[in-house]
Amino acid sequence: MASIFLQDPILxxxxxxxxxxxxxxxxxxxxxxxxxRLSSRISIGAIxxxxxxxxxxxxxxxxxxxxxxxxxxxxxxxxxTVPFGYLLDPLSLTxxxxxxxxxxxxxxYSLGYMAGDPGFSRYYxxxxxxxxxxxxxxxxxxxxxxxxxWELVGLASYLLIGFYYEKWSASxxxxxxxxxxxxxxxxxxxxxxxxxxxxxxxxxxxxxxAARSGSMSSLLITVSGLxxxxxxxxxxxxxxLLTWLPDAMEGPxxxxxxxxxxxxxxxxxxxxxxxxxxxxxxPDAMAFAxxxxxxxxxxxxxxxxxxxxxxxxxxxxxxxQLGFMVMALAAGGYFAGVFHLxxxxxxxxxxxxxxxxxxxxxxTNDMRVIGKSGGRRLVIPIACMTVGALALSGLFPFSGFFxxxxxxxxxxxxxxxxxxxxxLLGALMTAxxxxxxxxxxxxxxxxxxxxxxxxxxxxIHGHEAHEGDHGFTFWLMVIPVxxxxxxxxxxxxxxxxxxxxxVGAGVDAHAGEGGHGAGHYVLLVAAVSMALLxxxxxxxxxxxxxxxxxxxxxxxxxVWELFxxxxxxxxxxxRSLDRFVYGGLTSIFTRNDRRVIDGGIDGLxxxxxxxxxxxxxxxxxxxxxxxxVMIGAVGxxxxxxxx
Amino acid sequence: MNELSTYLIVAAILFSMGLLGLLQRRNLxxxxxxxxxxxxGASLNFMxxxxxxxxEPAVGQIVTLFIMGLAAAEAAIGLSIILALFRRxxxxxxxxxxxxxx
Numbered sequence: 001m002a003s004i005f006l007q008d009p010i011l012x013x014x015x016x017x018x019x020x021x022x023x024x025x026x027x028x029x030x031x032x033x034x035x036x037r038l039s040s041r042i043s044i045g046a047i048x049x050x051x052x053x054x055x056x057x058x059x060x061x062x063x064x065x066x067x068x069x070x071x072x073x074x075x076x077x078x079x080x081t082v083p084f085g086y087l088l089d090p091l092s093l094t095x096x097x098x099x100x101x102x103x104x105x106x107x108x109y110s111l112g113y114m115a116g117d118p119g120f121s122r123y124y125x126x127x128x129x130x131x132x133x134x135x136x137x138x139x140x141x142x143x144x145x146x147x148x149x150w151e152l153v154g155l156a157s158y159l160l161i162g163f164y165y166e167k168w169s170a171s172x173x174x175x176x177x178x179x180x181x182x183x184x185x186x187x188x189x190x191x192x193x194x195x196x197x198x199x200x201x202x203x204x205x206x207x208x209x210a211a212r213s214g215s216m217s218s219l220l221i222t223v224s225g226l227x228x229x230x231x232x233x234x235x236x237x238x239x240x241l242l243t244w245l246p247d248a249m250e251g252p253x254x255x256x257x258x259x260x261x262x263x264x265x266x267x268x269x270x271x272x273x274x275x276x277x278x279x280x281x282x283p284d285a286m287a288f289a290x291x292x293x294x295x296x297x298x299x300x301x302x303x304x305x306x307x308x309x310x311x312x313x314x315x316x317x318x319x320x321q322l323g324f325m326v327m328a329l330a331a332g333g334y335f336a337g338v339f340h341l342x343x344x345x346x347x348x349x350x351x352x353x354x355x356x357x358x359x360x361x362x363x364t365n366d367m368r369v370i371g372k373s374g375g376r377r378l379v380i381p382i383a384c385m386t387v388g389a390l391a392l393s394g395l396f397p398f399s400g401f402f403x404x405x406x407x408x409x410x411x412x413x414x415x416x417x418x419x420x421x422x423x424l425l426g427a428l429m430t431a432x433x434x435x436x437x438x439x440x441x442x443x444x445x446x447x448x449x450x451x452x453x454x455x456x457x458x459x460i461h462g463h464e465a466h467e468g469d470h471g472f473t474f475w476l477m478v479i480p481v482x483x484x485x486x487x488x489x490x491x492x493x494x495x496x497x498x499x500x501x502x503v504g505a506g507v508d509a510h511a512g513e514g515g516h517g518a519g520h521y522v523l524l525v526a527a528v529s530m531a532l533l534x535x536x537x538x539x540x541x542x543x544x545x546x547x548x549x550x551x552x553x554x555x556x557x558x559v560w561e562l563f564x565x566x567x568x569x570x571x572x573x574x575r576s577l578d579r580f581v582y583g584g585l586t587s588i589f590t591r592n593d594r595r596v597i598d599g600g601i602d603g604l605x606x607x608x609x610x611x612x613x614x615x616x617x618x619x620x621x622x623x624x625x626x627x628x629v630m631i632g633a634v635g636x637x638x639x640x641x642x643x
Numbered sequence: 644m645n646e647l648s649t650y651l652i653v654a655a656i657l658f659s660m661g662l663l664g665l666l667q668r669r670n671l672x673x674x675x676x677x678x679x680x681x682x683x684g685a686s687l688n689f690m691x692x693x694x695x696x697x698x699e700p701a702v703g704q705i706v707t708l709f710i711m712g713l714a715a716a717e718a719a720i721g722l723s724i725i726l727a728l729f730r731r732x733x734x735x736x737x738x739x740x741x742x743x744x745x
Binding site for chain 1 (some may be wrong): 662666667669680687737738740741742743
């Protein structure tokens with residue numbers, strides 16, 4: 001273990017950056033709950049420090065050849081040592097940067113979005129909690145520390161989804177998210193336990209090293225790998241457990257941008273890439289992951305094609321893109337997966353924040369209503385949203401183009417071409433549903449409905465009037481969006497330097513990265529034409545003048561219903577919950593509760609009462625009988641001592 | 644005639660009469676008097692042992708004085724309890740005071 005010198009500024013930088021948000025949360029919850037301005041300042045101050053330290057670490061360590069690890073023993077037990085500390089390598093530095101920056105931008109944005117909300121202080125406390133947990137998870141050097149913060153991130157997610165807890169659906173969605181991710185986490189935890197028993201060490205570097213050198217038995221790797229992958233399924237909303245993420249959109253939109261698209265749900269993918277060599281050592285686990293990722297990507301894309309809710313579209317698209325990342329990693333493309341994670345964090349946060357502006361402005365999530373009320377007059381948001389949608393569809397020169405290209409390259413290198421076909425199909429559907437949404441807002445059917453009187457006057461002046469009205473808060477929301485749009489625009493061009501940083505710096509140069517080459521040009525054309533085809537389809541159905549804006553799917557009501565009801569997955573869960581949990585397990589527990597526990601306590605009470613009745617006969621109430629017994633007892637004692 | 648056993652027998656008779664009275668009388672005043680009898684029996688024992696077995700130290704006499712003080716205090720408390728009971732029950736018969744019967 002390379003321990004570093006204390007006089008080195010890295011330790012304080014890490015501690016400061018990842019510790020302050022927790023302090024901020026404590027301060028806000030204890031002292032400044034009734035002072036929203038101060039609360040937001042504390043929180044933003046803490047996250048600014050985190051950004052600065054993340055930048056500092058990135059600059060200082062970008063040329064480091066070996067991962068820097070610092071840990072102290074936290075729990076000691078017989079043969080097992082549980083360390084606590086940090087691990088800085090290109091992957092964690094990248095993720096730290098993403099988390100800090102997007103948290104910062106979202107917190108700035110929230111100043112405008114959440115202004116005047118009664119729970120303003122609480123909101124910032126939870127945001128700080130999330131930032132703290134997420135950053136500590138990112139730098140975790142061992143699986144156990146990662147797991148602890150993984151759960152804390154889940155807690156922050158639960159709290160923020162149910163932020164509007166007076167709303168029934170919001171609190172339900174929070175519970176659903178918590179329970180569903182917990183299902184996956186049970187598997188994750190079992191995997192960790194199995195790894196502890198079988199390998200005896202949970203250090204990420206050690207696990208990766210052992211898996212790479214083949215000193216771990218392949219059965220152990222496969223079984224524990226599959227179990228740990230359950231955690232990815234839960235957290236990153238992969239196939240069977242994906243329905244919690246769309247429901248999580250009940251939270252405030254900045255929360256959706258930060259947690260449920262850019263960072264938290266990417267935690268699963270991050271963990272996958274964190275112990276990538278470990279997974280890579282088991283072809284079976286990788287094949288399973290590839291299958292799950294593909295199914296997720298395709299299912300979620302179909303769902304996104306039919307919903308009218310702005311945030312739901314982006315939520316399904318997040319699920320689908322996460323599936324895409326899992327596909328990339330599972331096909332062996334370490335760099336491609338992480339690169340897509342990075343670019344996706346940027347453009348998905350952008351898309352959500354733009355949607356947030358529309359939702360804030362028009363007080364509705366329905367894209368048709370927003371389009372009809374003149375959504376396109378908010379010029380900057382719609383422009384930025386289009387940038388995000390182009391990046392999501394994977395068109396040059398936006399960041400999504402580069403990362404999607406990298407993933408498709410990896411898939412093309414895979415011997416089984418089905419995955420490549422699925423990837424291309426996914427790209428087609430992605431472009432279709434993103435531009436379906438864009439065209440709904442840009443070119444509403446029947447034009448923009450002008451409102452009478454005052455509203456009409458306001459509409460004529462367009463966005464300038466609104467900016468004048470909202471002024472400061474509007475710009476608070478627009479500036480982070482513009483920054484993210486700028487990032488989306490330029491990030492792709494850093495692909496090669498990023499690749500050098502991530503892979504060349506000695507993490508793991510995995511085969512399959514450069515597997516394309518000859519077919520690369522064809523692939524590029526195929527991918528871009530798929531995206532263009534998707535956009536064209538959306539244009540014909542939703543964009544062009546006099547388009548019906550129905551979509552070809554409405555001709556197949558059965559299919560529409562299938563997609564709109566999420567392939568009946570929620571019904572399936574409901575049904576199986578009713579049958580197996582409520583009908584089977586719970587009834588046994590109920591019976592146990594009624595018969596054994598209640599019966600036992602009732603029996604105890606009955607015997608106490610009966611015993612009391614019995615003994616009460618001794619209480620004659622006659623003073624002299626008591627006296628007689630007492631004297632008799634004394635006599636007996638005397639006799640005992642005399643004889 | 645002037646022996647230790649004579650005094651002890653008299654004391655035992657006094658004590659037994661007191662005990663019998665205590666157990667048998669239903670009148671609270673009577674019970675109180677019986678208790679005095681028992682205490683006197685005990686005092687007589689102390690005096691007799693002091694006189695015959697340890698003539699010099701006056702421990703037995705001190706204990707007897709102590710018992711007399713105790714008896715006075717007991718009579719005061721006992722009588723006040725009896726008075727309180729009488730105010731409540733209009734009777735000083737223990738058979739009437741059976742509210743604590745289970």
